[in-house]
Amino acid sequence: MRFRAKIVDLACLNHFSRIINTIAKLAKTCVLRLTVSKLYFIVSDKVANGGASMWCELCQGNFFDEFQMEGVAAEHNEIYLELVPENLSRALKTAQSAKAVKIKLTNKHCPCLRVAVELPSLSSSSRIVTHDIPVGVIPRRMWNDFREPSVPDFDVSIYLPVLKTMKSVVERMKNLSNFIVIEANLSGDMNLKIETDLVSVTTHFKDLGNPPWASEDGCQSSAQSRDLESMAEARIDIKKLQQLLAGQQVNPTKALCNIVTKRIVHFILLHEEVSLQYFIPAIA
Amino acid sequence: LTVFGRAIHAIARISDEFWFDPIEKGLALRSVNSSRSAYAYVFFSSMFFQHYCWTAVSEPHQKEKQLSLPCKLIIKSVLPVFRCVNVLERNVEKCSISTNPNDHHITFQLLCRHGVVKTYNLTFQDCDPLQAVFAKHMCPNILKVHSRLLADVMIHFPTSQEEITLSVTPMKVCFKSYTEEDTDFSRTMLTEIQLSPEEFDYFQVGVDSEVTFCLKELRGLLAFSEATSVPVSIHFDRCGKPIAFSIEDLLLEASFILATLCEAEKEAASPEPACCPQPWDSNADTAPSKYPQWNGNTPSKDLANPTSALAKQEVKSIPRLTERDVPGRAGAAMAEAAGGEATEAPYQKIRYHVASYLYKYCVFQFHSLFFGAVSYKEKEAIGDTFQSLATASDTEEDFGALQSSQV
Numbered sequence: 001m002r003f004r005a006k007i008v009d010l011a012c013l014n015h016f017s018r019i020i021n022t023i024a025k026l027a028k029t030c031v032l033r034l035t036v037s038k039l040y041f042i043v044s045d046k047v048a049n050g051g052a053s054m055w056c057e058l059c060q061g062n063f064f065d066e067f068q069m070e071g072v073a074a075e076h077n078e079i080y081l082e083l084v085p086e087n088l089s090r091a092l093k094t095a096q097s098a099k100a101v102k103i104k105l106t107n108k109h110c111p112c113l114r115v116a117v118e119l120p121s122l123s124s125s126s127r128i129v130t131h132d133i134p135v136g137v138i139p140r141r142m143w144n145d146f147r148e149p150s151v152p153d154f155d156v157s158i159y160l161p162v163l164k165t166m167k168s169v170v171e172r173m174k175n176l177s178n179f180i181v182i183e184a185n186l187s188g189d190m191n192l193k194i195e196t197d198l199v200s201v202t203t204h205f206k207d208l209g210n211p212p213w214a215s216e217d218g219c220q221s222s223a224q225s226r227d228l229e230s231m232a233e234a235r236i237d238i239k240k241l242q243q244l245l246a247g248q249q250v251n252p253t254k255a256l257c258n259i260v261t262k263r264i265v266h267f268i269l270l271h272e273e274v275s276l277q278y279f280i281p282a283i284a
Numbered sequence: 285l286t287v288f289g290r291a292i293h294a295i296a297r298i299s300d301e302f303w304f305d306p307i308e309k310g311l312a313l314r315s316v317n318s319s320r321s322a323y324a325y326v327f328f329s330s331m332f333f334q335h336y337c338w339t340a341v342s343e344p345h346q347k348e349k350q351l352s353l354p355c356k357l358i359i360k361s362v363l364p365v366f367r368c369v370n371v372l373e374r375n376v377e378k379c380s381i382s383t384n385p386n387d388h389h390i391t392f393q394l395l396c397r398h399g400v401v402k403t404y405n406l407t408f409q410d411c412d413p414l415q416a417v418f419a420k421h422m423c424p425n426i427l428k429v430h431s432r433l434l435a436d437v438m439i440h441f442p443t444s445q446e447e448i449t450l451s452v453t454p455m456k457v458c459f460k461s462y463t464e465e466d467t468d469f470s471r472t473m474l475t476e477i478q479l480s481p482e483e484f485d486y487f488q489v490g491v492d493s494e495v496t497f498c499l500k501e502l503r504g505l506l507a508f509s510e511a512t513s514v515p516v517s518i519h520f521d522r523c524g525k526p527i528a529f530s531i532e533d534l535l536l537e538a539s540f541i542l543a544t545l546c547e548a549e550k551e552a553a554s555p556e557p558a559c560c561p562q563p564w565d566s567n568a569d570t571a572p573s574k575y576p577q578w579n580g581n582t583p584s585k586d587l588a589n590p591t592s593a594l595a596k597q598e599v600k601s602i603p604r605l606t607e608r609d610v611p612g613r614a615g616a617a618m619a620e621a622a623g624g625e626a627t628e629a630p631y632q633k634i635r636y637h638v639a640s641y642l643y644k645y646c647v648f649q650f651h652s653l654f655f656g657a658v659s660y661k662e663k664e665a666i667g668d669t670f671q672s673l674a675t676a677s678d679t680e681e682d683f684g685a686l687q688s689s690q691v
Contacts, residue, residue: 087473094440109469123482129440132474 001079001137003034003105006066013101016063017092018249019056019274024085025247026054026278031138031146034069034079037061041085042146051281052240055149062273072140079105080138080146083113091115091131099126111135149279152266154258155232157213158184160267161205163255166192167245169203174238176201179283182241182257182265183233186210186226194238211256232259234282244278252276288379290511291326291538294504304390304408321543322501326508332535418528418541423519424490425452429483431509431516431531437477438506441499445475447545450520450527451494456480457487462496462545485515493522496545505529505540512536520544 007013023030023041033040039060045053060067071077095101095117102116112132119127138146160166169192173180177194184190190205244267258266260282267278295315305312310329316322378395392404437459441448447462460476463469481487509516509531520527524546530539 084473090442090473091475112469121479121483123480125480125482127480127483128478130476130478131440132476134470134473136470 001072002070003079004068005064005103007063007101008065012063013095020085020089020092022247022249023056024089026243029082029084032081032083036077044145050237053149053279055277058274076140080143082136082138083133087133091133111137152260152264154260156184156186157211157256157258158190159209159211160255160257161208163245163248163251170242170245173201174242178238179235180238180241181233181235182259183231184259185231186228232261234259234262234265236265236280236282240280287511290508294508295324297501297504323541326538328536418526420519420528423521425493425520426488427484427518428486428515431506433483434516435506435510440475440477445499447496448499449494449496452489453492454489491522495520495523495527497527497542501542502529
């Protein structure tokens with residue numbers, strides 16, 4: 001099992017750091033899946049995460065100048081590593097002006113991702129900062145736990161409002177309640193509601209637009225026959241939503257959510273080179 | 285003023301209290317942390333201040349002339365005075381410090397813009413100050429570098445990082461996170477920075493060494509030296525011997541002396557992380573603690589170490605400091621042979637010399653010192669105000685514990 005990669009371009013490095021920062025805000029530990037062409041950051045829906053799960057996918061070619069990997073075996077040419085994204089975020093934080101960043105999988109005392117940052121210095125030789133981030137290698141028999149989640153059979157799919165606005169609304173609501181209700185309909189209306197003994201607050205968004213989903217095998221046909229005004233709603237943990245919104249450092253190209261009434265809310269945030277999916281289960 | 289404020293902050297990182305020690309040549313501030321493993325010394329020469337007035341009045345019949353009135357202050361009370369150093373620079377026009385030994389008060393007075401005057405009256409305790417004995421010129425390894433470089437290096441380590449290891453060979457310099465044999469590598473992230481000798485203003489490595497010291501205590505000095513933009517000198521030796529970070533220029537000097545971990549005695553180390561302040565127990569001669577023992581030269585003090593005989597002997601051979609003739613050097617006046625002490629305690633002792641002043645026999649009047657955020661050009665104008673303020677502070681009634689008066 002080997003892995004080496006190198007980033008030389010500063011813009012790519014900054015973009016990659018931002019993605020890692022976003023993920024670090026969402027989960028304490030996550031799984032990094034490496035394939036020849038892609039990197040995946042996966043958080044599975046175990047109880048420890050409050051049932052929320054995440055799937056983030058990026059093409060290595062968009063970030064790395066060099067990328068070589070050898071998986072556990074020829075027919076399973078992938079590597080699954082468990083790591084703390086905060087560590088990776090911290091390692092990259094001070095690499096803002098780096099000449100190059102190399103990432104390598106090593107095994108000195110224990111398996112580590114070694115991030116070596118080459119920084120410019122006043123003298124002829126560069127400064128080299130090395131961070132050894134401990135990782136856990138996930139054996140092949142457990143890979144099934146980390147499959148790509150399928151898009152749920154949703155009732156309503158709607159584009160999200162401007163994330164900054166949504167974030168400040170949710171942040172204020174967080175002070176009042178632990179749960180928030182998201183409801184939306186196929187006419188582009190979305191409401192964010194909280195309700196406590198003392199107060200209930202609702203924020204209305206209109207004209208958001210509903211993304212068209214190609215109906216395959218007629219599985220989405222139920223959505224087409226749905227009343228345009230009727231709301232699909234789900235009550236979710238407000239902290240999870242706030243974490244998702246707070247972690248977004250750049251405005252995504254597309255941001256939408258799929259709501260399955262009283263079951264789950266599925267957020268999809270698409271950037272040019274990376275896609276992030278976040279599932280928050282509904283609470284009764 | 286920024287510089288003074290930063291000095292206070294830096295010292296605050298070492299301990300909760302510090303010694304405020306005005307002498308003829310200037311003002312010395314000292315602090316020792318509770319486990320005696322870190323010592324900070326900042327000396328502002330009288331030229332640093334716009335106006336520095338210090339008087340010593342001693343009774344004629346005393347043989348030893350008491351030269352100063354050392355006193356001990358609680359940092360927490362002083363820190364608010366200099367809390368927002370950046371804001372201070374903008375708002376405060378002048379700061380005056382005066383002491384009144386009779387009723388044990390020090391007054392800090394900030395004259396701010398728009399006629400606002402903030403006065404802080406703080407009580408102090410009389411006590412003997414400590415002075416660390418450390419022979420800087422005997423250190424085989426000396427590095428000198430601008431504080432910016434050190435700050436850039438430290439930024440890569442998490443703020444929670446307690447200890448780091450500095451490893452030098454003539455070819456390279458390396459700062460890395462400290463690890464022991466029983467470090468759980470699967471949980472800890474390790475960071476290492478390699479620098480080439482060319483990056484240092486002065487680079488001398490006499491002996492390859494790896495020293496481990498507490499980073500937290502150092503960060504204060506780094507912030508302070510950035511304010512002064514004076515380069516930092518690092519003097520050290522093999523592991524176990526203390527490491528000194530110092531800055532020096534015409535107006536001020538500062539030294540932070542930190543104990544370093546000695547590899548060979550790790551098994552004797554206590555399980556707590558090295559930089560947790562440990563309760564000082566002068567009678568702990570069973571389990572050698574990790575931190576240097578304080579060798580006071582008052583015979584009544586127990587030297588915790590079983591080789592105390594040797595230690596006592598060495599201590600007695602130090603001529604007692606009654607005159608601080610070398611105020612700048614933090615104890616470099618004494619060159620100490622290491623002795624066989626390293627075998628007992630993992631940390632090589634920072635040897636302290638207690639200058640026991642017979643202060644109670646002398647009466648001091650330390651008038652006041654002024655320094656302001658503005659340039660020195662205004663010295664003439666200040667001369668007039670000085671007089672009136674001096675009398676004012678002397679005749680003012682006691683305000684009580686801590687009071688700021690606002691117009």
